[in-house]
Amino acid sequence: MKKYLKYITVVALGTIVLSCDNYVDIKTEGKLIPEETSNYRYLLQNTSTLDKAYGNVDIPSDDISFQNEAQTTALGASDYYRPFTNLYKWSDVVYSGSEIDYDMNALYNALYSVNIVINEVMKSKNGTEAQKVAIKGEAEVHRAFIFLTLVNTFGKAYDATTSATDPGIVLFTTPTVSEDIKRTSVQEAYDVILSDLKDAVNSGLKPVNSGNNVAFPSQAAAYALLSRTYLYMRNYPLALENAEKSLALQSTLNNLADYEFTSFPSRKQDKELILSKWNGYNSFSYSPQILSLSNELINSFDTNDLRYVLFTQPSSNFNFDYTIGRTYAKEGLTGESRNAGPTVPEMMLIKAECLARSGSGNLAMAEINKLREKRFRAGEYVALTATDNKDALIKVLAERRRELMGTGGFRWFDLKRLNKEPEFAKTITHVFGTQSFTLAPNSERYQMPFAPIYFDYAPNLQQNP
Template identity: 25%
Template sequence: MKNNSIKYSYIFSFFLLVGLTSCESLLEVELPSSELSSATVYASDATAEAAVNGIYQSMVTLTYYNSLHIIPGQTSDELLPVSLIENVYTTNEIPITDGTNGSMWTEFYKTIYNANAVIEGITASKTLTEAKSTRFVAEAKFIRAFCYFYLTNLYGDVPLVLSTSVEKSSLAPRNTQTEVYNQINIDLEDASNNLPVNYSNYTNQRIRATKWTAQALLARVNLYLGKWTEASTYASAVISQNGTYKMINGLTATNSPFIADNTEAIWQIPYFNTAYTYEGGATFTAPNAATQIGGTFILRKSATLFETDDARKTNWTVPIKSSAGVSIGIGPRKYKNSYTTAPVERSTVLRLAELYLIRAEARAKLNDITGAQQDINVIRNRALLASTTLTDPNQLLDLIALERQREFFGEFGHRWFDLKRTGKADEVLGIIPAKIWAATDKLYPIPETATRSNPFLTQNEGYY
């Protein structure tokens, strides 16, 4: 791991990141102008909560609102630049010196560092309210688990850093993916047991973790591990909270899973001091409304991905033409807000549709055909598609994979991870002409800056 990443100054980041509290009106804290010590930060519930809020705001970076959408989207069979010019991501030829890949690695470990600092600081404090300190630690553990989930799915074996000790972390070797997943489960179980059951502590904004946020991620983790019963159980626990979570009826620009605090949202990341999202304004830009020229990406399977009249195609994509005015496909346009005040959207990290599709897959694996059909149909009917009548488990699994591709295109690496975890990556990506595909491409390279600063940090196979 890059040494200067681990040395990221927590106290400095506290000053930078505490802005979350004022922007979201969650907490009013007047900080002293002098340098804060860790003991001062964790002397009161108010400043401790500001530090927790700082972890969330540390996630408002290029990694979380951009790289996790567009890099896995291009390395899979999902996204192409509108220029149609291939790059190191679309060809799966990411060099170890690539800056965007390096930034993802660094930003994840910065967030983990902040989470570890909160866990250590609150645990050592003797002055905090017990209930609040328990909740704050649970939030930090949830975020740490989230970061490790992405790190291990992007890079495989990664250093498991559970403290702020530079001596321990700067020369940490890679832990096995099994060890990383074990820690993810420990953190999420602890978070689930100690997080609130609703958003009332957060002024009813869905921007911080609850028990159901942790259980939603546990459902995903168990699905990835092939633990079908557990995945179904966790998904059901979240779905059953129908007083809080409901599927949206009638997708529109102002009625979508990406609107702030909508009923499908389980966890969203806000962009502070703005009413727009970077997804809508900078990451997945829209073409010119009159000419349909412009935008940033098109879907590789523009012509074949959606069924006729699929509401997701109607509401979440836009037609795009080349500079010569020739149609080249459709582009992702889930987020509608381009630097304006409406609709108010947030980057939506966890949402209810995923839980239905997780449970559908788990049920199909457990040969619960009726249950799998019911869950698939919740998603299909919301998209104005007819209910499935398939009864063969393998056909249902193929349909679930397709519905996941339709539902989550351009979102947080879902398609990239799905191809890898289901063993389909070589089959699907190996036949795309522009890709220089090798089996080792299923993992991204460890950044060169990280391996150079840590002699115990080995490189993934296939990268030199």
């Protein structure tokens, strides 16, 4: 993997040099060493490298169902789509032979850049201390997002009793291509994530970024990712505290009724988006039939819900041979891929869940009703009610699934954490053609296997069972 990581590094450096060749000095041994503080600012301008997520992790969840015969025939016959079908089947091997996990590569490519900034910017020249601290804070938010995404994709769900020994991810915190490649524990990954984000919230970041700057971390984004992190750790008091801090800075919702007959806002126009983290222009951007939705998810919607009306369409709209079900179609409204970055609705849902878990079911329902009111036409909105705190929690989790469907790995990561609670543990079944596949709660298949090619270069990298 040393050799392969060097290849990734060369690609990363090539991207940076192309973007910033007027500002960056390339020193000996091919190492990128910007010396001026402004150069680190330019490194973080490279959003084509940093604005990335792990898109494939949506496929194995119970949100997705490949139920059209033409779809399974096409997917099953395509080498290109093999990793997608393997993920859908929870196969032991997702990538075969020399196939590369491009999502993982993209995140480690981004990690190399942000590690340069984190490790070197404070020693740079001709910048104020405040400028350096803020630049480092931005890079720390990016790194925390990368590690949180990867540890939840390849590691087990956080468990305070086992995470110190549960295998996590390769946790590079310096821009190196020479060290031995081994997995650290899940706990070690979370320790770095929390340290980065706690540092970032006090680093002088702008309170909010929007428009052309929505891919740059803000203080609201740092608090939002802290909230998400604590949610995945099932530390609900701290998840609530940080969700409220994020919402205190950014809380505007889109009214979906405003977009039923006009263009839907792009990322740069989206008032709900706190930090852009998207999957790029991959196959999902223009082949939304890949993300055909399960009947269970679709049947949970009120058909007057504008998320149902706008963000899902009959699968037949995408292929005349598809006669069954509905497909996630929000990408078609904007021409942009799915976002995994934090949003105002995500923070509201975290707040509502934590309130329900703390015994404040009425406040939890008020929070999700505030969200739902913006998801219906004015004359068709009906507030949800709950009989008790447990019923409130159930309704909040159902709302979370509807609001965050098909994007960012939210449902897959939720299944992993909720499997730790017997009342929410769930067995999933996927049907592919004539075959049926079942995933038990807490199965080892919740940890994505690494592509075999990496073991050619990293013999000490531990594979998931």
